[in-house]
Amino acid sequence: MEPGWRWVRGAVLGLALFGLLAHALALLLWPVPAVLLPLSVAVGVFLAGVALPAALPGAGPPPRWLTGLVLAVTAFALAVVGHGAVATAEREWDGVVSWGLRARVLADPRGLDQPFFTDPGVYHHSRAYPLLQPFALAAMLQLLGNGGRILFPLLHMLLAALAGLAVARRGAPQGVALLAAVGVALLPALVGNGGGGVDSGYAELLMTLALSGVLAALLLDDHLLLGAAAFLLPLAKPEGTVYAAALVALTTWTGPRARHGAATLGATLAFALWLPLQQRLTTFAAPGPVPALAALGVGALALAAGELRARLTPRTLALFGGIALLGGVAAIAWLLPWLRTRPDVLVAQYLGGADRLPARLMRLPEILGGLLAQALHPRRFGTCYLLLAALALTRRRIVGRCPSRPALAFLGCGLLSVVAAFLLSPEPDVRHHLRSSATRLLLHWAVPAWLLATAWLAERLLDAAHAPRWLIGGTDTGRR
Amino acid sequence: MRVSWGGVLVALGCLHAGIGLARVPHDVVGQRLAEVRACRAEGDTRYLFRTAFLRGAAAVERLRTTPADSVILFRGDGKGALEFAPALLWPRLLVHADRVPPEATTYSGRRIARLPSPGGRFAQAVLVGEGKALRLETR
Numbered sequence: 001m002e003p004g005w006r007w008v009r010g011a012v013l014g015l016a017l018f019g020l021l022a023h024a025l026a027l028l029l030w031p032v033p034a035v036l037l038p039l040s041v042a043v044g045v046f047l048a049g050v051a052l053p054a055a056l057p058g059a060g061p062p063p064r065w066l067t068g069l070v071l072a073v074t075a076f077a078l079a080v081v082g083h084g085a086v087a088t089a090e091r092e093w094d095g096v097v098s099w100g101l102r103a104r105v106l107a108d109p110r111g112l113d114q115p116f117f118t119d120p121g122v123y124h125h126s127r128a129y130p131l132l133q134p135f136a137l138a139a140m141l142q143l144l145g146n147g148g149r150i151l152f153p154l155l156h157m158l159l160a161a162l163a164g165l166a167v168a169r170r171g172a173p174q175g176v177a178l179l180a181a182v183g184v185a186l187l188p189a190l191v192g193n194g195g196g197g198v199d200s201g202y203a204e205l206l207m208t209l210a211l212s213g214v215l216a217a218l219l220l221d222d223h224l225l226l227g228a229a230a231f232l233l234p235l236a237k238p239e240g241t242v243y244a245a246a247l248v249a250l251t252t253w254t255g256p257r258a259r260h261g262a263a264t265l266g267a268t269l270a271f272a273l274w275l276p277l278q279q280r281l282t283t284f285a286a287p288g289p290v291p292a293l294a295a296l297g298v299g300a301l302a303l304a305a306g307e308l309r310a311r312l313t314p315r316t317l318a319l320f321g322g323i324a325l326l327g328g329v330a331a332i333a334w335l336l337p338w339l340r341t342r343p344d345v346l347v348a349q350y351l352g353g354a355d356r357l358p359a360r361l362m363r364l365p366e367i368l369g370g371l372l373a374q375a376l377h378p379r380r381f382g383t384c385y386l387l388l389a390a391l392a393l394t395r396r397r398i399v400g401r402c403p404s405r406p407a408l409a410f411l412g413c414g415l416l417s418v419v420a421a422f423l424l425s426p427e428p429d430v431r432h433h434l435r436s437s438a439t440r441l442l443l444h445w446a447v448p449a450w451l452l453a454t455a456w457l458a459e460r461l462l463d464a465a466h467a468p469r470w471l472i473g474g475t476d477t478g479r480r
Numbered sequence: 481m482r483v484s485w486g487g488v489l490v491a492l493g494c495l496h497a498g499i500g501l502a503r504v505p506h507d508v509v510g511q512r513l514a515e516v517r518a519c520r521a522e523g524d525t526r527y528l529f530r531t532a533f534l535r536g537a538a539a540v541e542r543l544r545t546t547p548a549d550s551v552i553l554f555r556g557d558g559k560g561a562l563e564f565a566p567a568l569l570w571p572r573l574l575v576h577a578d579r580v581p582p583e584a585t586t587y588s589g590r591r592i593a594r595l596p597s598p599g600g601r602f603a604q605a606v607l608v609g610e611g612k613a614l615r616l617e618t619r
Contacts, residue, residue, distance in 0.1 A: 070497070077504045080512055087516040089524060093532060093563075101567040108571075115573055115588055123554060123566050123574035179493055186500025191508045193515055379503070382496035390492060398485050450496070457493050460486060468490060 005055070005165045006048040009225055011158050012213050014044025015136070016228035016266075019235050022135040023273040027280075027287075031111035032135055034142035051224045056171030062471060067178060074160075074185045081191050082153035085199035089146060092194065095201025098126040103137035112281075120284050127281050128345045130274065132235035133203045152205060156198045159209045160185035163451045166216035170403060172458030173472035180454035187450070189380045189443045196440045204440050206236045208447045211414065214247060214263075215448040218407040219455055223262035230266030234274055238346035239421070239444065244270065246413040248299075252306045253321065254406050260306040268299025282345065350424040360423045363430050367422045370434035375442050384450035385442075391456045403455045411452060414445045525568050534561040536614025539607060540568050543616070546593035546605070553577040553592060553619075554607040562609030577606050582619060 018040035022032045090100035105116045115122050140148030164181025168174060189196055196204040213229030216222070230247055233240035244267040251260035275291035305324070309317060332339075332351055339352035360367075375385040391399050392408065402408045418441045427433040461472050519527040525544075529537035543552055548571050554562065555577045566574050573590065580587050582604075595605040595618060603618035 070501075073501055073504060077508045080509050084512045084516060088519045090567075091515060091519055091524075091527065091531075096528060096567045097563040101570060104567075104570060119573075119575075119588060121575045121579040121587075123558065123562075123576070125563050125566065176493075179497055183493075183496050183500065186497065186504070186508075188500060188503055188507070191500070192503070193507065193511050199512075378499050382499040383492045384496055387489065387492040387496065390489060394485065399489070454493065457489055460489060471490065 004161065005169055006052075007045060008158060008161045008165050009052070009222075010045030010048030011041055012044070012162070012209075012225060012232075013047060013228050014041030016231045017044055018136065018139075019132045019232060020269070020273070023131070023235070023277060026112050026131065026135070027273065027277055029111070029113045031109055031113075032106070032139065034139040037136055037139040038143075051222075053220055053222050055169040058168055058171055058174060058177075062173075062175035062178060066175075070178060070182050074182050077186060077191055078153060078157060081156065081198050082150065084193075085149045085152045086147050089149075090201035092197070092200040092202065094195060098129060099133055099203055100137070100201045101125070102129075102131065102134040103141060106131075106134050106138035107141045117281060118284060128238075128278055130203075130235050130237060130240065131277070132232065133206050137201075149199070149201070152198050152201070155205050155209055156185070156190065159205070159212060159447060162209070162212055162216055163447060163454070166219060166451060167455050167458060169220055170455050170458065171462070172455060173461065175471040176454055176458040176461065179471070180451060183382065183384065183450050183454065184447050186382075187384070187446060188378070188382060189439060189446060192379075196443050202440070203237045204443050206232075207240060207444045210236050210240065211243060211444055212447045212451055214410065215407050215451050217262075218259075218410060219404045219452070221259070223258050226259060227262035227266035230263045231270045233267065234270045237444075239417075239441070241271075241347050242417050242421075243414060243444075246417060247410060248302050250406065250410055250413060252302055252309060253317075254409065255306065255310060257306060257310060259406075261303065264299055264302045264306070268295055268302075271295035271299070278345070282342075349426045350421065353424050353426050357423055360430070364419075364423070366430060367419060367434065370431075371418065371422070371438055371442065374434075374438045380439055381442065381446045384446050384453060387457070388449045388453040391453055391460075399456070400460050402452075403459050404452070407448075407452050411445060411448055414448070418442065418445070525564075528564055528568070529561070532561075532564075534564070534612050534614070536561050539614045539616040540565060542595065543569055543572070543593060543605060543607065546572065546595070547591065548572060549590055550593040551575050551580075551587040551590045552607055553580060553604060554609065556609035557611050558609060560609060560611045561614045562607070565607060565609075565614065574607070577619070 018037050021036055021040065025032050090096045105114070106112070108114060112118075116124060137148065137151055140151045142148070144150065160181045163184040164177045167180040168177035184190070190198050190205065194200065196202050198205055210229050210232035213225060213232065217226035217229055230244060233244040233247070247263050248267050251263040272292045272295040275295055276287035279287040279291050308320070312320065332354060336352060336354060339348040342348040342352075374380055392402070421437075421441060422430065422433060425433050522530065525537045525540050529535065546552070550572050552565070552569055552572050552574050553576070554565065554574045556562065572593065575587055580592065585592060593605050594602045595616070597603040597618040606617050606619055608615050608617055
C-alpha cells in the first residue's frame with residue numbers, strides 16, 4: 001500500500017503546487033505554461049515521502065476472485081466514463097458555459113491578459129469563479145487537445161484511490177479498503193450522467209477531492225496533506241471559501257497546534273493569492289494590497305487564536321468562543337452594505353442576504369426534508385450518508401468510537417453549511433434551488449462521508465468477534 | 481431471529497457498492513454512450529439546446545459562419561439561452577450592443593460580425609437573449 005499512497009499523496013501535493021504557481025503567474029498576468037501541471041505533479045510525487053506519518057498495520061486481503069471481479073467491473077465503468085469525457089467537449093450546462101469555456105480561453109497563450117478577462121464589455125458568465133480547474137484543464141487541453149479532458153477521469157481515479165488507500169493506512173482490512181475505493185469509483189452521482197458527474201466538466205469532482213483530502217488528512221494526522229488540501233478548497237469552487245473558513249475555525253478550537261497551523265497556512269495562502277486575482281477579474285484594475293493583506297491578517301488572527309486556545313481553561317474557552325461568534329455576526333452585519341455592492345461574488349451574494357434569514361427559517365422543514373430526500377436517494381449517493389448516519393447515531397457501545405472526531409465535526413460543519421446555503425440563498429424559489437443545487441452541494445460531502453464511514457466500519461469490524469472473513473481477510477492484526 | 485447490528489452496518493456498506501455496480505450497465509454505459517452518439521450526430525449546439533430545452537440553436541449556428549476573430553453584438557436577457565452563446569461562439573467575443581455605437585465597424589480592433597439582412601444588404605448581427613430562447617436581428 002505504501003507506494004500507492006505515495007502516488008496519491010504526491011498527486012494532491014502536486015495539484016496544490018500547480019495551483020500555487022499558476023495563481024502567482026496569473027497575478028502577474030503571465031501565461032501559465034502547460035508543462036507546469038505535469039511538472040508540479042512530478043515534484044509532488046517526489047516529495048510525497050516528506051513528513052509522512054506511519055501507517056497502522058493492516059489486515060489480510062479478501063478472496064482473490066472477489067477482488068478481481070469488483071476491480072474488473074470498476075475498471076470497465078471508469079473506462080466508459082473516461083470515454084464520455086474525451087469523446088466530445090462538455091455536454092452539461094455549467095460545464096459548457098463556465099468551467100469549460102474559461103479553460104478553453106486560458107488555453108490561449110495570452111492567459112488572463114486578453115479581452116475575455118480584461119474587457120468589462122465582453123460577456124463573461126462567471127467572472128468571479130475560482131480558476132484552479134480552468135488552469136489545470138487549459139494545461140491538459142494545450143498538451144492533448146480535447147483528449148486533455150482525460151483530466152476528469154484521472155481526478156476520479158485519484159479520488160477513489162485516495163479513499164481506499166487512506167482507509168487502508170488507518171489499518172483497515174484490505175476488503176474494507178477495497179469497498180471504500182469501489183464505493184467512490186461507482187458513486188452514482190459521480191459516474192452517472194448530468195451536472196456534477198465526472199465527465200460533465202463541473203468542478204464538483206475537484207471540490208470533493210479537496211474535501212476528501214482534508215478528511216483523509218484528519219483521519220491520518222497528516223499535516224502536510226491537510227495544508228495542501230486546505231489550500232485547494234478556496235481555489236476549487238466558491239463554496240470552498242466557506243469550507244476553508246469552517247476548517248480553520250474547527251482546528252482553532254480542536255487543535256493540536258501543528259494541525260491548526262497546517263490548515264490555517266494552507267487556507268491563508270490560497271486566499272492571499274485568490275482574493276487579489278478575483279479583484280482583478282471583477283474590477284478590471286490592478287489589485288491593491290488590501291485583499292492579500294486582509295487574508296494574511298485573518299490567518300495571523302486564526303493562528304493567534306489557536307495559540308491562545310491552547311492556554312485556556314474550558315470555561316474561558318467557551319467564553320472566548322461565544323465572543324468570537326458574536327464578533328463574527330457583528331462583522332457580517334457591519335460588512336452588509338459593502339457585501340451588497342459585490343453581486344458578482346457568490347459568497348457576498350449569500351452573506352449580503354442575511355436579512356432573508358428570518359423568513360427562510362420558516363421554510364427550514366422543507367429545506368431539511370428536501371436535502372434529506374436527496375442525501376438518502378440511492379440513485380444519487382447509494383447508502384453513503386445512510387451508513388454514516390447509522391454509525392453516528394448508534395450508541396458508542398455498539399459501533400465503537402469514531403476514528404476521528406475532528407473529521408466527524410468537519411463533516412457536520414460542512415453539512416450545516418449546505419443547509420445555511422439554502423437559508424441565505426439569493427434564489428427566491430426555495431423549491432427550485434433545492435431541485436437545481438441540492439445534489440451538487442451534497443456531492444461535495446458524499447465522498448468524505450463515505451471515507452469516514454468505511455474507516456469507522458473497519459474499526460467496528462476489527463473489534464467484532466464475528467466479522468465476515470471475506471471482508472476482513474484471514475490475517476490477524478493483533479488489534480482485536 | 482436476532483439481527484446483529486454489525487451485520488446491518490456491513491450490509492449497508494456492501495449495498496452501496498452493489499447499487500453502484502448495478503447501475504453500471506444502464507446509467508454508466510448505456511445512457512452515456514447514447515449521449516455521446518447524440519452529441520456527435522446533432523452537433524454540440526443543437527444537442528445542448530435540445531437537452532436544455534432551449535430554442536435558437538439556428539441563430540448560434542448562423543453566427544458560427546462569421547470570422548473567428550470577430551465580435552458578436554448581443555442584448556436582452558443574459559440568463560438562460562444566452563449563457564451558451566460565448567462558449568459555442570468562442571473564439572468570437574460577445575459584446576453588449578449598447579457599448580458599441582451604431583456607426584462603429586470594429587470593437588477593440590476586432591471586426592463586428594455582419595450577416596445579410598432580409599433585404600439582402602449586410603448589416604451588423606445582434607444576438608437577442610429572451611430567457612429560454614435566442615433570436616437574431618440586424619442593425
